[in-house]
Amino acid sequence: MTTAPRPSGAPRVGRVERTTKESSVLVEVDLDGSGTVDVSTGVGFYDHMLGQLGKHGLLDLTVKTTGDTHIDAHHTVEDTAIALGEALRLALGDKSGIRRFGDALVPLDETLVQVAVDLAGRPYCVHTGEPEGQAYVVIGGDYVGSLTRHAIESLASNAAIALHVRVLAGRDPHHIVEAQFKALGRALRDAVALDPRVVGVPSTKGAL
Template sequence: MTTQSPTRTARIERTTKETAVLVELDLDGTGTADIETGVPFFDHMLDQLGRHGRIDLHVRTTGDLEVDAHHTVEDTGIAIGQALAEAWGDKAGIERFGDALVPIDEALARVAVDLSGRPYLVYDADTPVELVGTYETSLTKHFFEALVANSRISLHVSCLAGDNSHHIQECVFKGVAVALRRAVAVTGQGVPSTKGVLQ
């Protein structure tokens, strides 16, 4: 049975023929982010996840970027999802639900999360262009699919406004960060579920 780590920290290493990923995180950090994936825009987005989630986040990913960034982004999402699940353990005392409405200039994202133990993603945040730098914007949904499946959370993401793809992507990551920060906050005692477990 998984229990909540007293320090709410985790370290995950994942190695395949396509990628090698190391993730270290602290849910009760200050938002220190140290990210290197070889995909600059993705690094920038993960930096937002750490800083605005107030999660200390260390990520090192090397992947088959000579093919494309798909495996790098997906496997990083898997490892971060596993690290989150390990860090919050049995979720005793957490708020469980979190939401955020985050603007960046003309763009606006609405995000809601439930640390339910049941993975589900609703993602409605299309971007006008397919590339931001070298980053394929379609990979953002795939990243969150991997994160949701491995952290076993329910995540709803909607872009309500925006015409700049960088802004849209960034407010989505910041919105997820803020919603997660609120959901993992320890505000009570016991597991917040009528079932007595969140699995």
């Protein structure tokens, strides 16, 4: 179940409940939070990554997912990302007063990741630069490296945002994933921020 988009001036909170035969997901996100995170998906490494997203995005984020992890982590990661994207879209409402664009260049030891985001209402994702073999690495016992791109693409599609993620350097598989989620959080933090100089929606079309 998805709540209706917020009216202008209402708290910027999105809440989504999504249930399929593969998973049950509850996501709530507050764009004007302080980075308080309560995440439980049954996939420990993914919990850690969503925690980084919330902390560095200053998003108050609640995620409760029960999925068919006895098969693998794919459905749980995907369905959580879908619900998170939907919750972000709802929380943004009509996007009045936001900065709209955000970007970040984030190092994590040997790893460097660049993320740019446009809250344009047109879903698009470009994800490049992961080293050869990253997609096949298993991290934390049940998180396969290929899930990172899939999660980011699912989030971008359901949030209706344009998202570019570039891994510029990196060796350690954990660092490569973590830097992406941190950079995504920082870019979203800038893009969703309210700017008092912005009157209405930041688009010459008058709508996003």
